[in-house]
Amino acid sequence: MNNITLAPVQPDQPSHLMPVFGRQPISFVRGRGSYLYTEDGTEYLDALTGIAVCGLGHAHPVIAEAIAEQAATLIHTSNIYEVPWQTAAAQKLAEVSGMEEIFFSNSGAESNEGAIKIARKFGFLQGIAHPKIIVADRSFHGRTMATLAATGNKKIQEGFGPLVEGFIRVPFGDIEAIEEAAIHHPDIVAILVEPIQGEGGVNTAPQGFSYLEEIRQICNQHNWLMMLDEVQTGNGRTGKYFAYQHTNIIPDVLTTAKGLGNGFPIGAVMTQGRGVGVLTAGNHGSTYSGTALGSRVVYTVIDLMQKENIVANAAEIGSYLVDQLRTQLADQNVIVRGFGMMIGIELPKACSELVEIARDEYHLIINVTAGNVVRLLPTLNMTHEQADDLLKRLVPAIKNFLAV
Ligand SMILES: Cc1ncc(COP(=O)(O)O)c(C=O)c1O
Structure with a gap:
């Protein structure tokens, strides 16, 4: 195995990358299922999955094995x-x-x-x-x-x-x-x-x-x-x-x-x-x-x-999340829209800062689109326990944000 370890990127390090992306000051070095990890081992719940990409979660062992075997063939x-x-x-x-x-x-x-x-x-x-x-x-x-x-x-x-x-x-x-x-x-x-x-x-x-x-x-x-x-x-x-x-x-x-x-x-x-x-x-x-x-x-x-009946799971957990969000945010003047694991929570004000607040204070990865819509695109094979973990982080993040 080629064990190359990269030094963490420093904020003031000169870069040769074309500056087309607005990047957040964080990098993840490892993932497992619905969670991402930074170099120091801090765990983040990933409710974005690379913007609707890693539906089966990060580092899925069966997919990793298929890639490794095919790459070697x-x-x-x-x-x-x-x-x-x-x-x-x-x-x-x-x-x-x-x-x-x-x-x-x-x-x-x-x-x-x-x-x-x-x-x-x-x-x-x-x-x-x-x-x-x-x-x-x-x-x-x-x-x-x-x-x-x-x-x-x-x-x-x-x-x-x-x-x-x-x-x-x-x-x-x-x-x-x-x-x-x-x-x-x-x-x-x-x-x-x-x-x-x-x-x-x-x-x-x-x-x-x-x-x-x-x-x-x-x-x-x-x-x-x-x-x-x-x-x-x-x-x-x-x-x-x-x-x-x-x-x-x-x-x-x-x-x-x-x-x-x-x-x-x-x-x-x-x-x-x-x-x-x-x-x-x-x-x-x-x-x-x-x-x-x-x-x-x-x-x-x-x-x-x-x-693994993943699509049925996405429908079930997605509607659980939407129901819970509607109930737990009932007094917050928000509109929750969702089909399966594609969920938008429209807030009454612009909320791009919520991405940083959720990440740094609640270790939750989300995205904001159209200025005031929190977008959740979690793993499709998420368990009920993980969905509750998501709610436990997201609901207070939104409530505290809207309280100020
Ligand atoms: C509906 C839709 N179409 C097309 C694209 C473009 O896909 P890609 O970034 O893979 O080119 C996206 C990406 O977000 C999308 O959401």
Whole structure:
């Protein structure tokens, strides 16, 4: 074994890293399940899991073993050959999603790039020269050129013009606005939305998941592709394998990443229905698409989720957490929103400092999004005991914060 020990990063140490991240002054050197540890052994309850990534917890022994074994056997060949683990991972993912064709990517943004390419090619095949995609206000689809243009946040787009064109923006949840767009733009080919807007503040549409059913109907009516971004909501996060499974519909194009590899960087863009057959040989690719190592991780994650009934656990513990938060914070003027282990607590005031307070005073890792929404994305296999531990830290942190 190569036992290299790194010296802890000092706050004033010069860095060669591009300063694109606002980093907190803490680093974790080890994790186990729902907990993270600093160099000195201090334990933190991780209610964020790398932003909806490590759903099965940190350093999961079965996943660690699969990675180690595959790394010592074969990491990567190329997609100019058959990759048996890729075929097996696609089979598993098709089983849990109901999708038919799968392309493995390396991130959420890259999965959405694939979806945008599918929509454009879908238009091209019908002779539409300038195909347009409907996207929502306050959406987040990634940081690449096309996905930042699709994203409904001006701050993310600022400085990167000219933006990729071909997106029509409507308010999230507003079906009339979509129908209105259909009247004015005969060249629309697809709608791309998140079932729950994660970065936007853990928002479902005002009409809940029936928004997705309404979109499905409009897409059928106009021969558009229904495309769902489940980068954050997928892989069991909301108490179903994918969030659209809270309804009876299925999208034509589905993207995911984050929890798909439990921390190993891998994503997927999937098609069924009218999305099938749009991309053909030579239309898309990536050197790292579905490496033997990445694919084995996906296979192992899905296999574990199935064998250990993890999605049902996420639904159960998630609704316990939401009920408890509503009860324990009943007198605090907060709104608790949640599906499975994707929970947002909207506070009556901006609360970005709560991240630091929770971390330093309660050893609890959380995130704040949309300025005043505490976002919880805990492990999907969390126990009741750990959920109580989370509440024991979070509830007083919020109460004390709101008291001043
Ligand atoms: C809904 C959604 N789409 C896309 C992305 C981008 O994923 P990645 O950061 O892996 O590119 C994210 C990341 O937060 C996301 O939440």
